[in-house]
Amino acid sequence: xxxxxxxxxxxxxxxxxxxxxxxxxxxxxxxxxxxxxxxxxxxxxxxxxxxxxxxxxxxxxxxxxxxxxxxxxxxxxxxxxxxxxxxxxxxxxxxxxxxxxxxxxxxxxxxxxxxxxxxxxxxxxxxxxxxxxxxxxxxxxxxxxxxxxxxxxxxxxxxxxxxxxxxxxxxxxxxxxxxxxxxxxxxxxxxxxxxxxxxxxxxxxxxxxxxxxxxxxxxxxxxxxxxxxxxxxxxxxxxxxxxxxxxxxxxxxxxxxxxxxxxxxxxxxxxxxxxxxxxxxxxxxxxxxxxxxxxxxxxxxxxxxxxxxxxxxxxxxxxxxxxxxxxxxxxxxxxxxxxxxxxxxxxxxxxxxxxxxxxxxxxxxxxxxxxxxxxxxxxxxxxxxxxxxxxxxxxxxxxxxxxxxxxxxxxxxxxxxxxxxxxxxxxxxxxxxxxxxxxxxxxxxxxxxxxxxxxxxxxxxxxxxxxxxx
Amino acid sequence: xxxxxxxxxxxxxxxxxxxxxxxxxxxxxxxxxxxxxxxxxxxxxxxxxxxxxxxxxxxxxxxxxxxxxxxxxxxxxxxxxxxxxxxxxxxxxxxxxxxxxxxxxxxxxxxxxxxxxxxxxxxxxxxxxxxxxxxxxxxxxxxxxxxxxxxxxxxxxxxxxxxxxxxxxxxxxxxxxxxxxxxxxxxxxxxxxxxxxxxxxxxxxxxxxxxxxxxxxxxxxxxxxxxxxxxxxxxxxxxxxxxxxxxxxxxxxxxxxxxxxxxxxxxxxxxxxxxxxxxxxxxxxxxxxxxxxxxxxxxxxxxxxxxxxxxxxxxxxxxxxxxxxxxxxxxxxxxxxxxxxxxxxxxxxxxxxxxxxxxxxxxxxxxxx
Numbered sequence: 001x002x003x004x005x006x007x008x009x010x011x012x013x014x015x016x017x018x019x020x021x022x023x024x025x026x027x028x029x030x031x032x033x034x035x036x037x038x039x040x041x042x043x044x045x046x047x048x049x050x051x052x053x054x055x056x057x058x059x060x061x062x063x064x065x066x067x068x069x070x071x072x073x074x075x076x077x078x079x080x081x082x083x084x085x086x087x088x089x090x091x092x093x094x095x096x097x098x099x100x101x102x103x104x105x106x107x108x109x110x111x112x113x114x115x116x117x118x119x120x121x122x123x124x125x126x127x128x129x130x131x132x133x134x135x136x137x138x139x140x141x142x143x144x145x146x147x148x149x150x151x152x153x154x155x156x157x158x159x160x161x162x163x164x165x166x167x168x169x170x171x172x173x174x175x176x177x178x179x180x181x182x183x184x185x186x187x188x189x190x191x192x193x194x195x196x197x198x199x200x201x202x203x204x205x206x207x208x209x210x211x212x213x214x215x216x217x218x219x220x221x222x223x224x225x226x227x228x229x230x231x232x233x234x235x236x237x238x239x240x241x242x243x244x245x246x247x248x249x250x251x252x253x254x255x256x257x258x259x260x261x262x263x264x265x266x267x268x269x270x271x272x273x274x275x276x277x278x279x280x281x282x283x284x285x286x287x288x289x290x291x292x293x294x295x296x297x298x299x300x301x302x303x304x305x306x307x308x309x310x311x312x313x314x315x316x317x318x319x320x321x322x323x324x325x326x327x328x329x330x331x332x333x334x335x336x337x338x339x340x341x342x343x344x345x346x347x348x349x350x351x352x353x354x355x356x357x358x359x360x361x362x363x364x365x366x367x368x369x370x371x372x373x374x375x376x377x378x379x380x381x382x383x384x385x386x387x388x389x390x391x392x393x394x395x396x397x398x399x400x401x402x403x404x405x406x407x408x409x410x411x412x413x414x415x416x417x418x419x420x421x422x423x424x425x426x427x428x429x430x431x432x433x434x435x436x437x438x439x440x441x442x443x444x445x446x447x448x449x450x451x452x453x454x455x456x457x458x459x460x461x462x463x464x465x466x467x468x469x470x
Numbered sequence: 471x472x473x474x475x476x477x478x479x480x481x482x483x484x485x486x487x488x489x490x491x492x493x494x495x496x497x498x499x500x501x502x503x504x505x506x507x508x509x510x511x512x513x514x515x516x517x518x519x520x521x522x523x524x525x526x527x528x529x530x531x532x533x534x535x536x537x538x539x540x541x542x543x544x545x546x547x548x549x550x551x552x553x554x555x556x557x558x559x560x561x562x563x564x565x566x567x568x569x570x571x572x573x574x575x576x577x578x579x580x581x582x583x584x585x586x587x588x589x590x591x592x593x594x595x596x597x598x599x600x601x602x603x604x605x606x607x608x609x610x611x612x613x614x615x616x617x618x619x620x621x622x623x624x625x626x627x628x629x630x631x632x633x634x635x636x637x638x639x640x641x642x643x644x645x646x647x648x649x650x651x652x653x654x655x656x657x658x659x660x661x662x663x664x665x666x667x668x669x670x671x672x673x674x675x676x677x678x679x680x681x682x683x684x685x686x687x688x689x690x691x692x693x694x695x696x697x698x699x700x701x702x703x704x705x706x707x708x709x710x711x712x713x714x715x716x717x718x719x720x721x722x723x724x725x726x727x728x729x730x731x732x733x734x735x736x737x738x739x740x741x742x743x744x745x746x747x748x749x750x751x752x753x754x755x756x757x758x759x760x761x762x763x764x765x766x767x768x769x770x771x772x773x774x775x776x777x778x779x780x781x782x783x784x785x786x787x788x789x790x791x792x793x794x795x796x797x798x799x800x801x802x803x804x805x806x807x808x809x810x811x812x813x814x815x816x817x818x819x820x821x822x823x824x825x826x827x828x829x830x831x832x833x834x835x836x837x838x839x
Contacts, residue, residue, distance in 0.1 A: 302564035
């Protein structure tokens with residue numbers, strides 16, 4: 001027995017060699033030697049000392065049955081036998097303490113893991129003026145507790161899907177049984193379980209597994225706010241939590257969701273509807289204004305009032321480039337400024353953005369690179385993009401595509417570009433549901449949150465008819 | 471299927487568009503007014519007023535200035551094409567506001583130049599069309615104070631809410647419609663320079679009678695007013711009558727509403743053109759005090775009715791005598807009696823005119839003592 005104990009210990013030491021933080025604590029009891037193996041920076045050392053090591057040292061172990069030691073001596077909530085070497089290593093690497101006994105063949109592990117996590121803070125990407133400030137953090141347990149706190153419902157199901165053959169990341173699929181369509185739950189489970197991956201680092205892996213078509217648009221949503229996640233579940237959607245990321249995946253995700261914010265549901269209905277209309281306008285400005293400006297400015301002067309035509313002509317008189325090049329230069333400058341503002345530390349970044357925008361815009365006009373009106377159009381389109389941060393990337397690219405179409409064909413090109421854009425987003429699906437839903441779909445979907453926010457009493461109703469039946 | 475629809479959309483967009491191409495807005499000369507004259511050699515002399523933008527190397531700033539271009543040729547289209555040999559940028563007619571022909575051209579007939587107005591895609595049909603009694607040189611030399619550009623000035627003139635209710639300038643598309651109606655007669659406004667000791671102004675108050683695209687007569691400012699009453703084309707106008715108590719003084723009433731109903735009847739021998747004018751006026755001015763009794767109001771109403779009726783009847787008689795169907799009698803007959811073929815409907819037409827006038831009152835006289 002001693003021989004087997006030594007052999008096992010050596011095997012573990014060999015496997016976990018060159019890991020300075022693995023601790024092998026030898027306890028000499030009256031029954032013989034016991035080794036507690038744990039990694040001290042991911043486990044609760046106080047718990048290990050007080051409720052594992054001390055009882056083993058103080059209590060008479062000789063002649064005791066292992067069940068007695070497991071159930072009556074060790075004072076830790078979850079204490080179980082280990083059945084395989086793989087399981088043993090996984091427990092050590094997860095922060096649990098593993099006990100090897102020189103006088104017994106059984107190996108026991110005790111749940112003592114304790115990771116360092118960020119406190120629950122207000123999410124920076126979804127800040128609200130009037131709503132709750134809590135946001136998810138990188139701990140799945142904390143995140144689940146935030147959901148359970150809001151959803152004390154027996155229908156709430158949390159399915160644990162282990163993904164990542166090497167890091168065994170925890171992925172939890174949450175949904176309300178009876179609300180979420182069975183087909184949707186089965187679909188997501190099947191997509192995630194059938195894929196093999198060695199390491200799962202963030203939620204983007206899950207997002208990409210669920211995307212059905214290559215597109216610049218994200219057809220899978222994410223949120224950092226538990227209230228949003230819960231609202232989605234009550235509508236019948238599925239929420240997926242993953243280890244080490246505060247971003248929770250929501251599916252299916254629809255295009256129109258990108259235009260709503262948390263404040264829509266916490267502020268005055270009429271005021272928020274107005275602001276939502278402003279965001280819709282912002283979307284159209286960001287997407288279409290550069291293309292429309294170019295088409296009118298280079299092909300269809302007759303559609304512009306005469307006084308403005310003269311002004312446009314005068315402001316552009318000193319610009320040596322074609323209007324399309326001028327717009328593209330200014331759009332590129334703006335993207336450079338934005339990138340610089342984001343990558344730099346925040347105090348410098350914001351100052352750079354303001355100074356850069358002012359100086360660059362003015363200098364570009366002075367240097368004859370752009371006209372005042374082009375700078376205004378590009379600035380307006382770029383600022384409008386900030387109203388819809390979730391669509392920033394796709395809209396920047398589609399705005400450029402429409403711009404090129406407009407440069408080639410004028411207004412017909414502009415219409416073609418816009419039609420291609422609409423065709424593209426109409427062709428996308430999210431977990432089998434149309435991405436543009438409820439636009440262009442039949443009335444079988446119930447959705448009260450289209451352009452204007454509906455009544456809050458019914459806004460969280462299930463949006464899938466078939467969900468109610470399952 | 472989706473791809474097929476997309477390909478079809480793209481192809482039809484490419485193939486069904488007009489001829490246009492990419493051109494930066496600062497690389498264009500925008501025409502604001504076109505004046506067509508004809509010289510002794512029967513060549514059309516085309517003068518255009520345009521806007522040209524450029525960057526001045528002297529002031530180091532972008533500027534816009536008014537330019538005039540002139541060319542002549544046997545056809546207006548050819549003359550217009552010649553500008554492209556003279557101008558630094560392409561001459562563009564999409565912002566043209568006025569298409570003006572000289573009286574000389576109008577008297578000879580504008581039929582040869584109507585085709586280019588209708589056919590050319592750049593010449594927009596909403597530009598105003600006028601006849602001028604001035605020479606193109608006088609118009610070019612005229613330094614307009616209210617707007618730098620004649621075309622834009624005329625456009626602004628038509629935005630003046632007071633003026634637009636009195637008379638409207640005809641647009642090219644309106645003239646294109648009227649010229650093919652049965653009577654082939656229409657009145658175009660005459661653009662004139664009015665010189666007074668204080669300033670020189672552009673006026674468009676008289677009318678040129680166009681018959682078969684040829685100017686055959688003129689209507690004075692006063693005749694134009696009563697013509698518009700008869701044709702239901704006036705909303706505001708001032709009518710002055712002799713004072714009912716002191717005949718040397720005047721009373722003026724201001725029309726605030728006008729409606730003219732027209733009916734036409736043919737009894738086998740003569741045509742009866744029935745016109746009923748309803749007007750509502752307010753008291754504008756009196757040069758001598760007037761007590762506003764019911765009797766006096768009735769007298770004023772009757773006097774205004776008589777003034778309108780006399781002037782309208784006189785205008786009708788004059789036009790009938792000269793044979794100008796400016797009241798569209800032939801067109802009205804064609805519509806009501808399409809199978810009837812009359813040689814000269816105007817000569818057998820009698821005007822039966824009724825005027826119903828309602829004087830609504832007067833504005834208050836406010837004392838600031």
